[in-house]
Amino acid sequence: MANQLTFNVAVVGATGAVGKQMIRILEERNFPIKQLKLLASGRSAGKTVTFKGQEIVLEEATPESFAGIDFALFSAGGGVSKELAHHAVNHGAVVIDNTSAFRMDPNVPLVVPEVNMDAALAHNGIIANPNCSTIQMVATLKPLYDRYGIDRIIVSTYQAVSGAGQSAINELQAQSREVLDGKEPTCEVLPVGKLPVHHQIAFNAIPQIDVFTDNGFTYEEMKMINETKKIFGDEQVLVSATCVRIPVVYGHSESVYVELKEDYDLAEVKSLLENAPGIVLVDVPEEQKYPLATDATGKLDVFVGRVRRDLHHPRGLHMWIVSDNLLKGAAWNSVQIAEELIKARA
Amino acid sequence: MANQLTFNVAVVGATGAVGKQMIRILEERNFPIKQLKLLASGRSAGKTVTFKGQEIVLEEATPESFAGIDFALFSAGGGVSKELAHHAVNHGAVVIDNTSAFRMDPNVPLVVPEVNMDAALAHNGIIANPNCSTIQMVATLKPLYDRYGIDRIIVSTYQAVSGAGQSAINELQAQSREVLDGKEPTCEVLPVGKLPVHHQIAFNAIPQIDVFTDNGFTYEEMKMINETKKIFGDEQVLVSATCVRIPVVYGHSESVYVELKEDYDLAEVKSLLENAPGIVLVDVPEEQKYPLATDATGKLDVFVGRVRRDLHHPRGLHMWIVSDNLLKGAAWNSVQIAEELIKARA
Known part of the structure; x- marks a missing residue:
């Protein structure tokens, strides 16, 4: 061109x-x-x-x-x-x-x-x-998928209210002031605007994003499960998800446990993540450096840290993945x- | 007596x-x-x-x-x-x-x-x-441990600032006002008062509670891992934990994945939880009923909901456990x- x-x-x-x-x-x-x-x-x-x-x-x-x-x-x-x-x-x-x-x-x-x-x-x-919470996870896991293969993923999310739109941002801000001022918070938007029940998001954690399906998982959780398979083009990648809304405005965080198909070397895993396109490794625990939603806000990259070996499963690996849900998401x-x-x- | x-x-x-x-x-x-x-x-x-x-x-x-x-x-x-x-x-x-x-x-x-x-x-x-985050988890899992045995637990926590004391409560409240007013937040307490670096907790999620150990896990995470074994009197119960501080004042929430030793019937699991001492089952997704930190505040019980079968592992089970960290915790x-x-x- x-x-x-x-x-x-x-x-x-x-x-x-x-x-x-x-x-x-x-x-x-x-x-x-x-x-x-x-x-x-x-x-x-x-x-x-x-x-x-x-x-x-x-x-x-x-x-x-x-x-x-x-x-x-x-x-x-x-x-x-x-x-x-x-x-x-x-x-x-x-x-x-x-x-x-x-x-x-x-x-x-x-x-x-x-x-x-x-x-x-x-x-x-x-x-x-794809769904915002899926994008940052699969972008991070891609180099590990290519190098070792992935058996299964268990993810718990810490999702920002901006994923539910401007009205949810406004609600979190208004509720936060109400609670700080000792007033009853006004709940009209979250977790799902169109559903009859609304819960307080300020100073709370709501384990519901989108509506529930018959199997007890929400649609948001099923999106992570099904979209991951479609994006990798691999029906054998097993995902389990728990999606939770927390009082953050911008930036989804994810606690991700992954079981690779092959044994891995932790230094190599970190090197793969460090060199992956679009991924920034922020992982210096002794200096208290790890990804934070507030640091990711406004950035295009996906940030990963707290990368560590599971203490029991030889192919198990934990990490903390953060990205601006409105941008890369x-x-x-x-x-x-x-x-x-x-x-x-x- | x-x-x-x-x-x-x-x-x-x-x-x-x-x-x-x-x-x-x-x-x-x-x-x-x-x-x-x-x-x-x-x-x-x-x-x-x-x-x-x-x-x-x-x-x-x-x-x-x-x-x-x-x-x-x-x-x-x-x-x-x-x-x-x-x-x-x-x-x-x-x-x-x-x-x-x-x-x-x-x-x-x-x-x-x-x-x-x-x-x-x-x-x-x-x-x-025990540590607050351990107590609510083992109290909930006890009836399942007795009935089926437990192979492993993977938990991600959503912990309230009150676990870090009154100064952390004050910090969350002050920072929340500062951020809402467009000011730079003052960070002096969290994640760990005595460490050199402090991160914003208002409208954020911090993947560090207590200091780091050499294996990349924090002491808080190692507490959940080691204390669970000691309380159950069973070194074979394998726990992996990711402990995260979120902007909640009272009430720790936990996304818990557990692999039982035996196949289970989901209705029986719910019945066991419902009848366990100190445990309240709040699990009616179609009515948007599940445990919330704000609902648990001031209560002595441990609340469990979102109890659902893993989609892949026949002995895998997910749940959402919430309790007032200053009370039962x-x-x-x-x-x-x-x-x-x-x-x-x-």
């Missing part, structure tokens, strides 16, 4: 927590944009957003919005993706969808560039962006897929 | 976060007290505390403080216990020590009444109270041991 080549890009859901980050990253990365189209609900149409010093007027997303678009980045909820993604594809756009609408569709690749960019190259118009992974597609076409 | 029998009780560390709860529980439980002696550092001596409507003057803890004392409840740090516990024993008191001073001492039983009260009855003057477990000793003598 010649350097002067530029692309028409649409962001669908431009006013949402992830959409805003997509716009910011397109600017920061100096993505080769010819025209940026910002699409939202009719409610937001007419508002303006600044991009590279220019005011862009938000338009209502309709089937016709995608004429001439090269990349359509969707993050406006599964319903909007199901309604509009195929229109974008029919107009010749590549859709990179950040919702769960198409993730498990066998015709749609589910992509983390560090893991399975080859799948993205074989797309049929739509590429799905969502907006950046989407933009990164687009960047890699452009590179591959070059 | 005749009902009129009463006892002289000393609380060592009466001004601390746990000491205050010990006094509250002794009152609430109507513990058969003849005289209550409240001991603290010289700094606090002379202050008064109200117990059952009476003002009690705090005294400085010295070797002579324990003359005539029947039960001495220690919670003033390991150094104070090491210095004074033997004096209390020499004066004829039974010491119930909430610090880590004697937990792994082979001559000192480490006791959770629901699990190994028999060990307490064989004490040599000192009985150790500390003050109540100590008072409960004293109550059970009295019952056993009756």
Whole structure:
């Protein structure tokens, strides 16, 4: 691709927590944009957003919005993706969808560039962006998967409220003030806005993200379980997950236990992680250095630390994985897929 | 024991976060007290505390403080216990020590009444109270250990700041306000006061509780690993732990994966938990009922929910265990041991 080549890009859901980050990253990365189209609900149409010093007027997303678009980045909820993604594809756009609408569709690749960019190259118009908590885990485990193979993963998450959108961020902040002031906290959003019961998130830990399935796991947990298999292209990678919302604004943390298929050398594991693309090893316990959500906020990388040998299982390994859920977990992974597609076409 | 029998009780560390709860529980439980002696550092001596409507003057803890004392409840740090516990024993008191001073001492039983009260009855003057995060886990797993046996446990904790004392509670509250007001947070206490580096706990998750050992695990994690074996009296119970501090004031939550020795029936597991002493099953996912730290605050019980079959391992089981770390995790477990000793003598 010649350097002067530029692309028409649409962001669908431009006013949402992830959409805003997509716009910011397109600017920061100096993505080769010819025209940026910002699409939202009719409610937001007419508002303006600044991009590279220019005011862009938000338009209502309709089937016709995608004429001439090269990349359509969707993050406006599964319903909007199901309604509009195929229109974008029919107009010749590549859709990179950040919702769960198409993730498990066998015709749609589910992509983390560090893991399975080859799948993205074989797309049929739509590429799905995995769930935030899955992305940071599989990106970190990829070099270990390649070197040793993985038998099973047991993960417990410590997830930020921003994964549930701007209203959840507002709720955590408002509740925190209420509790600090000795008032009764107002609970209207978390754990799941549309469900009847809402729990306090300020100064609490809620072991529910998304709704429950019949097997006692939540959809969020099943996403980690099923998406990991699809991204590795390996049904034999067994995942068990417990997904928990904690009072953090940005940055998902994960306590990950993994059983490799082969014996490993701990120094080699750390070296593999240190040299893996997109991964930053932060692991100096004696200096109290390990990944923290507050340090990961605003960064594109995935941070891993507390890497240590299980005391009992010879192939068992523990680690602590942290990343900004709105960036590598969502907006950046989407933009990164687009960047890699452009590179591959070059 | 005749009902009129009463006892002289000393609380060592009466001004601390746990000491205050010990006094509250002794009152609430109507513990058969003849005289209550409240001991603290010289700094606090002379202050008064109200117990059952009476003002009690705090005294400085010295070797002579324990003359005539029947039960001495220690919670003033390991150094104070090491210095004074033997004096209390020499004066004829039974010491119930909430610090880590004697937990792994082979001559000192480490006791959770629901699990190994028999060990307490064989004490040599000192009985150790386990680490808070261990207590709620082993109390919950006891009925499953008895029925099926336990091969291994993998636990990730979500621990409240009150486990690090009143200064950590103050720090979380002050930092939360600072962050909400857009100010730089002041970090002076967590994760470990005496270490050089302090991290923000407000709106964050810190994967360090206590200092690190050479194997990459923290002492807090090693406590869960070693204490579990000692309490069950079974070196074959393998535990792996990742201990994490989160911005919660009261109540430790734990994501626990356990592999039983025998195949199990999930309904039977739930029934065993439901009927176990000190355990409350809160497990109705379809009504969004599961244990929460905010609900457990101030309660003596251990709450368990999200009990579900692992999707891959036939003997694997997941659960979410929550309890007030200052109560069952500390003050109540100590008072409960004293109550059970009295019952056993009756």
